[in-house]
Amino acid sequence: MPSYLVGREKVREFSAAVFATNPINHDPEAARAAGYADVVAPPTFAVVVQEATLAQLLAEPDAGIDFTRVVHGDQRFAFSRPIVAGDELTATLSVVSVKSLGGHSMVTAESTVVDSNGDHVVTATSTLVVRGDE
Amino acid sequence: MTAITPPSTPVLESLETGEIVAESSFALTRDALVRYAGASGDFNPIHYRDDVAEAVGLPGVLAHGMLTMGLAIQPVVDWLGDPGRVLDYQVRFTRPVHVEPDFGAVVTVIAKVGTLDVEAGVARIDLTVTVNGVTVLGKAQARVTLA
Numbered sequence: 001m002p003s004y005l006v007g008r009e010k011v012r013e014f015s016a017a018v019f020a021t022n023p024i025n026h027d028p029e030a031a032r033a034a035g036y037a038d039v040v041a042p043p044t045f046a047v048v049v050q051e052a053t054l055a056q057l058l059a060e061p062d063a064g065i066d067f068t069r070v071v072h073g074d075q076r077f078a079f080s081r082p083i084v085a086g087d088e089l090t091a092t093l094s095v096v097s098v099k100s101l102g103g104h105s106m107v108t109a110e111s112t113v114v115d116s117n118g119d120h121v122v123t124a125t126s127t128l129v130v131r132g133d134e
Numbered sequence: 135m136t137a138i139t140p141p142s143t144p145v146l147e148s149l150e151t152g153e154i155v156a157e158s159s160f161a162l163t164r165d166a167l168v169r170y171a172g173a174s175g176d177f178n179p180i181h182y183r184d185d186v187a188e189a190v191g192l193p194g195v196l197a198h199g200m201l202t203m204g205l206a207i208q209p210v211v212d213w214l215g216d217p218g219r220v221l222d223y224q225v226r227f228t229r230p231v232h233v234e235p236d237f238g239a240v241v242t243v244i245a246k247v248g249t250l251d252v253e254a255g256v257a258r259i260d261l262t263v264t265v266n267g268v269t270v271l272g273k274a275q276a277r278v279t280l281a
Contacts, residue, residue, distance in 0.1 A: 010173075017173035018204030019160055022211055024218070034216055042211070043220045043276075044204040048174055072199045074273075076224035082217060 003116070004049050008085040011041045018042050031084070038085035046077050050111040050124040053093035057109060073106065073127040080120045088116040096125070103132030143215050146255055146280040149247050155259065156209035156245040162197055162231065163238040170201040184235070197231040197239065202270060206243050206263045210276055213245070219279050221256065226272035231265050239265050248275060255279055 008028065015025035020042045023030035031039045057063055058070065083089070096108040111124045144155065167181050176198055179186040184194045203225045211217045233239045241263060248258035261274035 014173045017166075017170040018201065019208050020204075020211065020217070021208070022215070022217055024216055034218070036218065040217050042204060042217055043207055043223045044200055047200050051175060072227050074224065074226045075200065075203060076222070078222045079220065082220075 004052070004089045004091070006041065006083055006085050006087040006089065008039055010048075011039045011045065011083075011085050014045050014048065015039075015042055018044060028085075036082075036084050041083040041085070043077055043079070043082075045083055046113060046122045046124045047075070049083075049089050049091050049113050050093075050126070053091045053111045054109060054126065054128075057093060057095070057107075069131040071129045071131065073129045074125075075127075076125040078123045078125075080122065083113075083121060087121070089113050089121060091124075105130040105132070143219070143281040144213060146250060146252055146257060149250060149257060149280075151247050151250060153247045154244060155247060156213040156243070158209040158212075158243050160205050160241045160243070161238055162201075162205075162233055162241055164195065164233060164235055166238075167195065167197055167201065167233060170198055170204075174198065174200060176200065192230070193232050195233050195235070197233050197241075199227040199230075202227075202231055202241060202263065203274075205241065206261050206271060206274060207276060209243050210245050210259055210261070210278065214278055214280075220276055221279060222277040223275070225261075225263075225274040227270075228272040229265075229268060229270045231270050241265055241270070255281075 012026050024034050024040050028038050091111045091113045093111045096110050099106045106129055108127045113122045115121050171177050181198050187195050231239050244262040245259050248260040250257050257278055259276045263271040
């Protein structure tokens with residue numbers, strides 16, 4: 001899995017897209033004044049890093065998942081520290097559980113995101129509902 | 135946006151369970167959906183094409199669940215004064231947000247104190263997220279560190 005380099009402008013772009021207006025999300029000086037090395041990503045930015053691993057799962061022919069039938073059920077982010085511009089992150093996906101419920105399948109996948117030192121940054125957990133045949 | 139920025143980090147001891155700490159409304163438009171698609175890389179066409187959305191049985195274009203989740207935490211971030219104070223954030227996507235081509239949709243967020251752990255300096259903040267009075271996110275909770 002290649003690493004993901006968090007860019008300052010990407011953090012700003014994502015911040016604007018989720019209506020995040022805090023100076024710590026946009027202004028490196030404000031971020032440094034708050035004790036960060038650079039601008040801080042909004043909590044849900046982790047999904048951008050997680051997405052690459054989820055795409056792998058959905059593309060896996062053995063998983064047998066039809067993308068058009070997938071609905072996002074739950075999402076959770078558990079942080080050891082926030083994501084900051086300049087971070088070089090690596091995500092590892094594991095499937096935690098697969099349940100069948102009335103023709104639908106519920107797949108819970110967990111992406112563990114670590115920095116270039118191997119230290120934990122965030123764990124993103126998604127439950128995807130795969131709708132069965134109508 | 136109507137979020138109020140506090141002068142400093144809220145103090146845990148001064149909070150009470152059930153207290154409203156932040157409240158805000160967001161006008162979601164089709165433009166906002168396109169902006170989020172580009173920023174996040176989620177180009178599923180049900181978030182910008184009515185014909186595709188209707189072909190899969192939806193009433194029309196829907197907001198990305200992750201966009202609703204992403205904006206719903208912002209009033210809490212503004213109250214905290216630092217996005218790094220969010221330790222944990224989870225939601226359940228209970229109802230889709232239908233975004234009209236002309237009027238869009240207004241998402242309203244109310245953040246209340248759920249529980250307080252004074253020893254750890256951590257509060258659980260519960261979010262009520264609605265569109266036209268209907269809840270769209272369930273079990274929307276954030277754990278945050280306070281001064």
